[in-house]
Amino acid sequence: GPCRMQGTILEQLDKEITANQAKIVKVNVDEEGELAGTFGVQSIPTLLFYKDGKVVNKAVGVRDAAAVKKALGI
Template structure:
């Protein structure tokens, strides 16, 4: 499954079904750039088990505010549209795999 770039207008639709990892990021954020390839790998490894959605906080402040995103990267796990987990800051692939495995 390809990584989805979500907006304030599409976020609810993009995250209302199944297990979703939402990455709140910005282009100028160093740790956000570091986690991008990790998310690509996770997407390849987990396939249809999880959908990865990226939200640029500079362009989508409404959604970032709704979820109380204060630092980036913030990664929020949603299951059928409901928040079930949240981590802030760079996370290695193993940590993200474990985080998602709890909710598969």
């Protein structure tokens, strides 16, 4: 459901965004439970936005392309 919807949005954005603007990475929390715990992921989808190696923003729930671009500063 929601994760598939978010995945589709992120895949489309990955085609639009250049590598110097942002890098989009998806993690399957079922396969990477320890990683999800490290970052406090309790609900999915959860989007973490990094800058200079640090989390600068977090969004829980499906976000449309415009909201993701805004969070990325694009």
